Amino acid sequence: MKSEQSKKLLKSGAIWLFILVELVFFSVAGEYFALSDKAFMDVDNMLLLLKQSAPIGIIAVGMTLIMVNGNIDLSVGAIFAIAGIVLLDSMSWPIFAGMGDGVIPFAWGLALLTGATLGAINGLIVWKTGVDAFIVTLGSMLGYRGLVFMFNGENPTSNLNWTLVDFAEAQFLGLHTATWFFLAVVAVVWWLTRYTIHGRNAYAIGDNRDAAVNAGIRVGPHMLINFVLIGVLAALSAVVFYSESGSVNPNDGQLYELWVITAVVLGGTKLTGGAGSIIGTLGGVLAIQLLRKGLGYIGADTSTVNLVIGLILIVVLFIDRQLNTKGKEALNV
Amino acid sequence: MAGFANNEFVKLLGKQGILIAFVLFMVVFTIADTKFISVDNVLSVVRSSAILGVMAIGVTFVVISGNLDLSVGSMMSFSTIVVLDLHDKLGPLMAIPLMFLMTLALGAFIGFLVGYLKLNSLIVTLGMLSAIHGLTLTYSGGKNMDIADKSGTWFSVFGQGDVIGIPVPIILFGLLAALFGILLSKTPFGRKVYAVGGNPTAATFSGVPRARTVFLCYLISAFCVATAGLIQASRSLGSQNTVGQGLELEVLAAVILGGASLLGGSGTVFKTLIGVLMLGFIQNGLLLMGLPFYVQFVITWGIIILAVWLDIAIKRGRFFVSA
Numbered sequence: 062m063k064s065e066q067s068k069k070l071l072k073s074g075a076i077w078l079f080i081l082v083e084l085v086f087f088s089v090a091g092e093y094f095a096l097s098d099k100a101f102m103d104v105d106n107m108l109l110l111l112k113q114s115a116p117i118g119i120i121a122v123g124m125t126l127i128m129v130n131g132n133i134d135l136s137v138g139a140i141f142a143i144a145g146i147v148l149l150d151s152m153s154w155p156i157f158a159g160m161g162d163g164v165i166p167f168a169w170g171l172a173l174l175t176g177a178t179l180g181a182i183n184g185l186i187v188w189k190t191g192v193d194a195f196i197v198t199l200g201s202m203l204g205y206r207g208l209v210f211m212f213n214g215e216n217p218t219s220n221l222n223w224t225l226v227d228f229a230e231a232q233f234l235g236l237h238t239a240t241w242f243f244l245a246v247v248a249v250v251w252w253l254t255r256y257t258i259h260g261r262n263a264y265a266i267g268d269n270r271d272a273a274v275n276a277g278i279r280v281g282p283h284m285l286i287n288f289v290l291i292g293v294l295a296a297l298s299a300v301v302f303y304s305e306s307g308s309v310n311p312n313d314g315q316l317y318e319l320w321v322i323t324a325v326v327l328g329g330t331k332l333t334g335g336a337g338s339i340i341g342t343l344g345g346v347l348a349i350q351l352l353r354k355g356l357g358y359i360g361a362d363t364s365t366v367n368l369v370i371g372l373i374l375i376v377v378l379f380i381d382r383q384l385n386t387k388g389k390e391a392l393n394v
Numbered sequence: 395m396a397g398f399a400n401n402e403f404v405k406l407l408g409k410q411g412i413l414i415a416f417v418l419f420m421v422v423f424t425i426a427d428t429k430f431i432s433v434d435n436v437l438s439v440v441r442s443s444a445i446l447g448v449m450a451i452g453v454t455f456v457v458i459s460g461n462l463d464l465s466v467g468s469m470m471s472f473s474t475i476v477v478l479d480l481h482d483k484l485g486p487l488m489a490i491p492l493m494f495l496m497t498l499a500l501g502a503f504i505g506f507l508v509g510y511l512k513l514n515s516l517i518v519t520l521g522m523l524s525a526i527h528g529l530t531l532t533y534s535g536g537k538n539m540d541i542a543d544k545s546g547t548w549f550s551v552f553g554q555g556d557v558i559g560i561p562v563p564i565i566l567f568g569l570l571a572a573l574f575g576i577l578l579s580k581t582p583f584g585r586k587v588y589a590v591g592g593n594p595t596a597a598t599f600s601g602v603p604r605a606r607t608v609f610l611c612y613l614i615s616a617f618c619v620a621t622a623g624l625i626q627a628s629r630s631l632g633s634q635n636t637v638g639q640g641l642e643l644e645v646l647a648a649v650i651l652g653g654a655s656l657l658g659g660s661g662t663v664f665k666t667l668i669g670v671l672m673l674g675f676i677q678n679g680l681l682l683m684g685l686p687f688y689v690q691f692v693i694t695w696g697i698i699i700l701a702v703w704l705d706i707a708i709k710r711g712r713f714f715v716s717a
Contacts, residue, residue, distance in 0.1 A: 135643075186699060188715065189714050189715060190699070190703040190706070190707070190713075190714070190715070191703075191706055191710070191714075191715040192699060192702045192703050192706060193656055193702075195656060196650055196656060196698065196699070196702050197699060199643060199646065199647065199650075199698070200647070200694070200695040200696075200698040200699050201695055202643065203643070203644075203647065203691045203692075203694055203695050203698075204691055204692045204694070204695025204696070205695075206691055207688045207689065207690070207691025207692040207694075207695070208692060210686075210687075210688035210691070211686060211688045211689065211692070214686075214688075281715065315640070319520055319523065319524065322517075322520060323520065323521075323524075326517055332514055332516060332517065362531075362536070363528075363531065364527075364528045364529075364530075364531030364532045364536065365528060365532065366528065367524045367525065367527045367528030367531065368524075368525050368528030368529055368532065369528070370521075370524055370525075371521040371522060371523070371524035371525025371526070371527075371528060372521065372525050373521075374517060374520065374521035374524070375507060375513070375517070375518055375521040375522070375525075378513050378514060378517050378518065378521075379507075379511065379513060382511075382512070382513060
């Protein structure tokens with residue numbers, strides 16, 4: 062029993078240990094290779110790191126719940142782009158003319174509503190047709206991206222609102238606006254998984270769907286709620302991101318799903334469902350961002366970052382499996 | 395609802411649904427636009443589908459064996475860049491086999507991880523998608539690759555040449571489809587692929603070597619990717635590092651559209667071909683009708699989900715899930 066507990070602790074602590082190793086490694090390596098004379102663990106650098114983790118991180122929190130539930134969502138990158146377009150474009154719609162900055166809450170609301178709607182479409186299809194979430198969201202990833210391109214072709218959609226930019230660049234207690242949004246999302250969804258019936262049922266469904274059905278849990282509505290949630294979070298991520306940048310490229314958000322899933326898996330969530338935690342995902346997001354920033358800091362280019370992150374993902378998967386199947390050897394042929 | 399599953403017509407629809415849909419689709423488009431079915435148009439659609447199609451043949455093996463391959467897109471960029479680079483350094487005669495070897499090595503690595511180490515294929519190939527992209531960028535230094543002497547090389551034959559009026563990409567596509575179609579449906583190896591994907595435990599107890607079979611499926615996939623890279627490189631004689639980006643999902647869409655189940659154990663090369671051609675003709679048909687290029691994404695979305703849904707609904711006997 063004792064070793065069970067220590068193993069569990071080791072597993073949930075592994076990602077934080079990894080983060081610590083990264084911090085030490087990049088600080089030491091930075092002494093020799095860094096291009097700038099600032100330390101890696103410089104306060105501003107770390108604050109910027111948190112801010113830059115926010116767009117991926119907010120979506121990753123939602124993806125954790127989806128994956129705990131035993132589903133997957135590949136369409137988040139496309140939802141991100143559509144929500145960004147709605148946010149920026151709606152501010153110049155004629156119905157909102159003459160409202161000045163009063164248009165901002167409406168634009169935000171519309172963007173979030175768009176995310177919720179697109180998520181609900183995914184969720185309803187998964188629920189009602191019984192088609193696997195992987196296929197449904199693979200399809201909608203294409204379809205939603207098509208909608209993005211149909212809106213404005215290959216051209217970017219731009220609308221720079223300085224009030225929004227000021228808001229996005231503001232710092233409260235040292236942390237940037239984006240960081241606050243990220244932390245708030247982590248806190249709310251953590252509470253959702255720990256203290257609500259929906260959270261508990263989501264784990265139960267992911268762990269053993271048949272048992273959950275037999276226990277009287279209605280699987281479909283819970284999946285729908287999670288898909289709506291991730292849609293809203295993808296839109297929120299877009300709201301946070303595009304408030305500052307003010308311009309959406311139709312290709313934006315592509316490959317986000319891969320980064321998000323990587324972060325969630327690094328954080329210890331099982332692809333098969335039933336296990337995973339929001340705090341672990343927070344760790345996964347930070348670990349990836351540290352790696353990107355750290356490798357850049359010691360002068361490696363993006364190609365190395367891609368290579369390293371890909372390989373680390375595979376190594377983590379390997380270690381995780383070694384920890385899990387020790388003792389109960391599976392058929393090995 | 396009781397009669398739903400017993401109806402002969404519905405049974406036929408379930409078995410040959412994709413073929414029927416394809417024929418219906420072609421008829422509608424032919425009526426809408428007479429240019430659609432002309433020899434020139436059909437050839438051009440098949441030629442432009444060849445790269446996607448060649449990759450889809452390999453992925454069909456992987457999917458039937460119960461796994462996924464999301465790395466084919468970035469692997470295709472890798473082969474394209476490598477063969478273009480080696481072409482100028484070593485000449486095409488050396489470049490092509492070397493590129494095939496390097497791509498097969500990547501496939502073998504993935505096959506080892508998924509087959510022998512039994513790691514989850516989705517995550518492994520997701521990781522490899524990123525890793526191979528990094529590898530390609532490191533190899534090329536982020537620069538575009540171009541063949542220096544574009545008019546003086548016979549290398550362009552794979553992408554631009556034709557034999558008795560049939561473009562070479564189509565011939566390669568057809569040859570591979572025939573070869574691997576026979577391998578899958580007529581040989582002991584093919585039956586092992588179905589067995590491993592259909593019920594891994596039963597396959598293991600029946601003495602089917604699961605690990606080796608999965609390993610070989612990834613090798614086949616890598617071989618197809620290398621061929622696709624060859625066609626791509628030869629067609630454009632120059633390339634960006636991201637030429638195959640996003641193709642993995644289009645390939646998967648074609649395979650699924652062809653009716654292969656992601657759970658493994660079902661699908662055929664022929665049905666995948668239909669899936670590939672359907673995507674190609676949808677794209678072409680919509681363009682001929684004057685719709686913007688991007689509408690095809692939305693239509694494809696609808697068609698994929700409808701196709702899979704119908705398939706499931708017919709097996710289930712009901713359209714909607716009750717719970």
